[in-house]
Amino acid sequence: MAVSGLIMLGYLLVHMYGNLKFFQGREKFDGYLHETLPHMFYPYLPEGGALWIIRVLLILALVVHAYAASTLWRRNKAAAGYVGGKRYHTTQHKTGNQRSYSSFKMLWGGVILFLFIIGHVAQMMPNWLSPGGASDSKYDRVVNGFELWWVVLLYTIGLVAVGFHLAHGFWSALTTLGQNRSSTRRGSRWTLISIALATLITVGFISVPFAVLFFGAGS
Amino acid sequence: MNITLRVWRQKNADDKGKMVTYGLEDVSTDMSFLEMLDVLNEQLTLSGDEPIAFDHDCREGICGSCGVVINGLAHGPQVSTTCQLHMRSFEDGAVIDVEPWRAGAFPVVKDLVVDRGSFDRIIQAGGFISAPTGSAPEANNLPVPKKDADHAFESAACIGCGACVAACPNGSGMLFTAAKITHLGLLPQGQPERDSRVIGMVEQHDHEGFGGCTNIGECTAACPKGIPLDTISRLNRDLLGALAKGKA
Numbered sequence: 001m002a003v004s005g006l007i008m009l010g011y012l013l014v015h016m017y018g019n020l021k022f023f024q025g026r027e028k029f030d031g032y033l034h035e036t037l038p039h040m041f042y043p044y045l046p047e048g049g050a051l052w053i054i055r056v057l058l059i060l061a062l063v064v065h066a067y068a069a070s071t072l073w074r075r076n077k078a079a080a081g082y083v084g085g086k087r088y089h090t091t092q093h094k095t096g097n098q099r100s101y102s103s104f105k106m107l108w109g110g111v112i113l114f115l116f117i118i119g120h121v122a123q124m125m126p127n128w129l130s131p132g133g134a135s136d137s138k139y140d141r142v143v144n145g146f147e148l149w150w151v152v153l154l155y156t157i158g159l160v161a162v163g164f165h166l167a168h169g170f171w172s173a174l175t176t177l178g179q180n181r182s183s184t185r186r187g188s189r190w191t192l193i194s195i196a197l198a199t200l201i202t203v204g205f206i207s208v209p210f211a212v213l214f215f216g217a218g219s
Numbered sequence: 220m221n222i223t224l225r226v227w228r229q230k231n232a233d234d235k236g237k238m239v240t241y242g243l244e245d246v247s248t249d250m251s252f253l254e255m256l257d258v259l260n261e262q263l264t265l266s267g268d269e270p271i272a273f274d275h276d277c278r279e280g281i282c283g284s285c286g287v288v289i290n291g292l293a294h295g296p297q298v299s300t301t302c303q304l305h306m307r308s309f310e311d312g313a314v315i316d317v318e319p320w321r322a323g324a325f326p327v328v329k330d331l332v333v334d335r336g337s338f339d340r341i342i343q344a345g346g347f348i349s350a351p352t353g354s355a356p357e358a359n360n361l362p363v364p365k366k367d368a369d370h371a372f373e374s375a376a377c378i379g380c381g382a383c384v385a386a387c388p389n390g391s392g393m394l395f396t397a398a399k400i401t402h403l404g405l406l407p408q409g410q411p412e413r414d415s416r417v418i419g420m421v422e423q424h425d426h427e428g429f430g431g432c433t434n435i436g437e438c439t440a441a442c443p444k445g446i447p448l449d450t451i452s453r454l455n456r457d458l459l460g461a462l463a464k465g466k467a
């Protein structure tokens with residue numbers, strides 16, 4: 001779980017860096033996507049080779065992550081000792097002493113992300129799903145899509161879900177890998193770093209669709 | 220004070236069980252929670268009902284047997300054992316829900332009593348050191364750095380109550396297991412079996428049906444002995460180290 005999650009997080013950071021080139025205009029953005037990326041490590045790798053290696057790695061990471069999540073979920077459900085569909089029958093202190101919202105919603109957040117990623121890849125990769133109009137320029141396709149409020153709404157949901165997922169996920173991965181040295185959950189510096197990282201990713205990604213929809217960027 | 224109790228009643232392991240409501244009057248705020256249950260049980264016995272079964276022994280917060288979930292919190296609103304919780308922690312007229320620890324690995328025996336034998340089996344799988352017996356050795360023969368001694372001692376304070384499992388949304392027993400790993404792994408006496416200990420104990424933990432840790436930290440927040448959360452990262456470091464050496 002931890003390792004596959006960290007691989008995807010690494011990708012997200014690079015991906016966000018690429019997306020922010022949107023603000024440099026069509027030429028730079030399309031140049032990066034249509035020229036720079038496909039020629040990564042060229043001529044040592046064939047054109048687009050590095051991208052395909054990354055794609056295979058990401059798909060593997062996603063499959064491992066989802067498989068581990070479903071196994072863990074089933075195991076933990078059995079371990080919590082439910083009786084008659086509930087664990088504790090009291091209605092008091094449903095959130096225990098200190099549980100965070102993010103830690104609760106890992107599973108459903110993950111499922112939302114999974115659906116988001118499928119829809120998103122279908123929209124951005126070839127001209128498969130092209131709300132707002134297809135184009136050979138990825139820049140134009142981004143602008144066309146994000147001029148529609150419901151596309152931006154779906155992205156907002158997806159990106160907020162990424163934020164919550166990472167706020168708990170990054171901390172959790174580090175702890176599983178033995179890196180927490182704090183005696184409490186809230187006291188750990190990783191807790192703050194995870195929240196900061198999650199915020200950075202959500203805000204960084206969301207800046208593009210918001211800029212298009214609310215500030216008319218790219219039109 | 221007058222209170223209303225809603226208590227989990229279950230005749231035996233096979234019974235379905237349900238919450239039953241009892242009113243209790245003139246409860247002294249100085250009573251411990253267990254003394255309050257004693258008073259209720261006296262009344263139940265006098266009126267010909269079956270008294271509520273609950274575990275207890277030392278009544279001074281060191282044996283770890285008195286675990287119940289009160290109002291959804293392991294050991295109730297104060298981070299202590301149930302025997303050290305007093306009725307002054309509740310308001311007059313309060314409705315108090317009392318339930319057993321819930322975990323697949325802690326089956327209910329009767330009412331509030333659960334079987335915590337799974338913890339014993341985790342200890343049997345490695346929570347010990349093999350040392351020749353005999354008279355106690357000279358204490359200063361084996362120097363232990365102060366920091367390690369303090370951390371080991373802090374972890375040795377675990378009383379095996381199971382609050383960590385009851386509080387964990389995943390029913391995981393990682394904090395308990397990690398406390399033992401930390402306690403023995405920091406001392407020189409624990410070194411020879413350090414790798415086999417962590418592998419054996421984690422295997423037994425999983426085999427007993429405890430859940431997998433997702434680092435929520437609810438265990439530490441509920442632990443009456445304040446076992447720190449970083450013991451779990453220490454366990455993971457030891458486990459990764461042992462696995463890397465191919466000790467599985």
Ligand code: HEM
Nearest residue numbers: 019033055117120121124125138155159162205206208209
């Ligand atoms: C507003 C936010 C986002 C924008 C504007 C955006 C934009 C893009 C674009 C333009 C591509 C195509 C790149 C190419 O064809 O080389 C792409 C691919 C992709 N994106 Fe995003 N993305 C966003 C958020 C996300 C998020 C949050 C995730 C993951 C959780 C994600 C995962 C992916 C994946 C897996 C691919 C396919 C990579 C590949 O196989 O080449 N994206 N994105």
Ligand code: SF4
Nearest residue numbers: 377378380381383442
């Ligand atoms: S770690 Fe704390 S809560 Fe868990 S069994 Fe030990 S003393 Fe009880």
Ligand code: FES
Nearest residue numbers: 278282283285302
């Ligand atoms: S009865 Fe021993 S700890 Fe409460």
